Amino acid sequence: MNEGIYCREAEYDAGSFGRGNDEKVVSPFGEKRVTVTAMGIAENSKGLVLAVASGVFIGASFILKKKGLKQAATHGTRAGIGGYSYLLQPFWWAGMVTMFIGEVANFVAYIYAPALLVTPLGALSIIVSAVLAHFLLKEKLQQMGILGCVFCIVGSVLIVIHAPQEHALNSVQEIWDLATQPLFLVYVTVTVSVILALILHFEPRYGQKNMLVYLGICSLMGSLTVMSTKAIGIAIKLTLEGISQITYPQTWFFLTVAVICIITQLNYLNKALDTFNTAIVSPLHYVMFTTLTIIASVIMFKDWSGQSASSIASEICGFIIVLSGTILLHATREREQSNMRGSLTWYIGEDLVKDIEDERLNLIIHGSDYGE
Numbered sequence: 001m002n003e004g005i006y007c008r009e010a011e012y013d014a015g016s017f018g019r020g021n022d023e024k025v026v027s028p029f030g031e032k033r034v035t036v037t038a039m040g041i042a043e044n045s046k047g048l049v050l051a052v053a054s055g056v057f058i059g060a061s062f063i064l065k066k067k068g069l070k071q072a073a074t075h076g077t078r079a080g081i082g083g084y085s086y087l088l089q090p091f092w093w094a095g096m097v098t099m100f101i102g103e104v105a106n107f108v109a110y111i112y113a114p115a116l117l118v119t120p121l122g123a124l125s126i127i128v129s130a131v132l133a134h135f136l137l138k139e140k141l142q143q144m145g146i147l148g149c150v151f152c153i154v155g156s157v158l159i160v161i162h163a164p165q166e167h168a169l170n171s172v173q174e175i176w177d178l179a180t181q182p183l184f185l186v187y188v189t190v191t192v193s194v195i196l197a198l199i200l201h202f203e204p205r206y207g208q209k210n211m212l213v214y215l216g217i218c219s220l221m222g223s224l225t226v227m228s229t230k231a232i233g234i235a236i237k238l239t240l241e242g243i244s245q246i247t248y249p250q251t252w253f254f255l256t257v258a259v260i261c262i263i264t265q266l267n268y269l270n271k272a273l274d275t276f277n278t279a280i281v282s283p284l285h286y287v288m289f290t291t292l293t294i295i296a297s298v299i300m301f302k303d304w305s306g307q308s309a310s311s312i313a314s315e316i317c318g319f320i321i322v323l324s325g326t327i328l329l330h331a332t333r334e335r336e337q338s339n340m341r342g343s344l345t346w347y348i349g350e351d352l353v354k355d356i357e358d359e360r361l362n363l364i365i366h367g368s369d370y371g372e
Contacts, residue, residue, distance in 0.1 A: 043166045047113020050105045051121040057102030059128025061095040063136055068092025070137075111233035115226055115297035116304075116315065117163040119290050120322045123152045126329050145332035151325025158318030162311040164303045171238065175231045176250040184300045191220050191296075207271070211281060214272035219288035221265040223296040228258040283330040287323050294319070 068091035069078075077083025086092045102125070109118045127149045134141040141149075169175055178184065198217050207213045231254040235245035245251050272281050297303050304312050 041165065043112045044114075044117065044163060047109045047111070047118055047166065048121075048160060048163075050109035051113065051118045052124060054102045054106035054109060055121060055124030056128050057098045057105060059125035060132060061099035061102060062125075062129040063095070063132040064091050064098060065095030066133075066137065068095060107229065107233060110226065110230040111237050112166060114164055114166050114301060114303045115230065116294050117159060119226065119293045119297075120159050120319055121156055122290070123286070123322050123326050124156065126326060127152050130329055142332045144328055148325040148328030148332065151321050151328060153325075155318040155321030155323075155325060158314055158321065162307075162314040162318070164305075164307055164311075167301060169234055171243070172231065172235045172245045172248045172250045172254070175234060175254075178300050178302075179227070179231070181300075184296075187296060187299050188224070191224065195220050208275060211272055211276040211284065214268045214275070215281065215285050215288055217268040218265050218272065218285060219292050221261045221268075222289040223292040225258060225261040225265060226293045227296055227300055228254045228261065232258060280330075283327045286326055290319070290323070 068089035069086050071091060072078070072083065072086035072089050075088075076085025106118070106122070130141055130145055130149060133139040195217055198213055202213045203217075232251070235248075235251045235254070239245050269285065272285070
């Protein structure tokens with residue numbers, strides 16, 4: 001902490017929205033007392049707005065890029081067979097710009113709000129893309145897809161209402177202290193050990209047979225990516241506020257970890273998408289990545305510290321509802337693909353292949369459609 005600029009003396013509960021705890025801020029201009037609860041709500045509100053905006057931009061980017069790809073296919077070689085005519089399409093570039101804006105908004109959201117709030121809201125991009133595809137691309141949103149959207153919205157509202165406040169962090173050294181606490185070091189040790197075991201032992205033997213190998217690496221790396229990215233974001237925010245964090249070696253350590261994790265994560269996610277059914281890879285990756293990220297955040301940043309049992313239970317319920325909605329949305333997409341193929345094949349492993357006829361799949365998953 002830069003004591004020459006200011007310091008904070010406070011004791012407060014991270015998840016207490018109802019209590020007006022005071023925080024004394026000591027600066028060269030004197031002392032003043034501010035309400036930690038009000039500060040926390042304001043920070044969470046910024047993070048919430050940014051997370052929602054991120055979901056809207058990223059969801060819209062998928063539709064814009066797909067529209068550009070469709071237009072490119074009518075004027076040149078399709079991207080799927082090696083064509084690059086999409087580079088001449090304004091819609092494709094608009095999609096790239098909106099995706100960039102969405103990713104930046106998501107990055108900044110982690111600075112102001114806990115991962116417990118920001119990460120599950122990533123499901124909003126799926127809702128936006130599904131709704132826009134229904135109206136702009138004429139890809140009909142089925143009843144189960146609509147139900148999935150409702151689940152995602154209800155779960156997100158529960159999480160937002162009961163989300164903990166963001167801790168006030170005043171230097172990268174404070175983040176380093178959180179990262180080196182014994183319990184989080186245990187999490188990091190276990191995570192790195194499992195990643196190494198998956199890469200060195202399981203991938204050569206089972207990587208092409210079981211998607212959990214690739215997705216396990218992606219998700220574990222992803223949880224470390226979010227923690228280090230959040231640290232970098234806070235360091236940038238403090239530096240822009242005049243409290244330089246560039247000279248701290250911890251800042252560069254977090255940056256190095258983030259780069260390594262992102263590269264590794266993308267590498268194995270691409271392998272999973274290239275090897276297995278995307279309609280299964282996407283929801284499973286979302287479930288694993290979001291779960292591990294929340295666990296890492298709860299351990300490192302103590303997101304649940306000071307929260308009541310009912311608030312924590314509500315957040316967990318909201319999270320489960322969001323996951324259920326995400327799976328329903330992807331199940332709807334898989335059904336549409338199976339209607340074109342005549343049957344659905346789920347590749348979970350080389351020795352576990354299930355061919356399900358359309359009629360049977362509809363009775364099991366989409367039975368409600370038959371009542372019409």
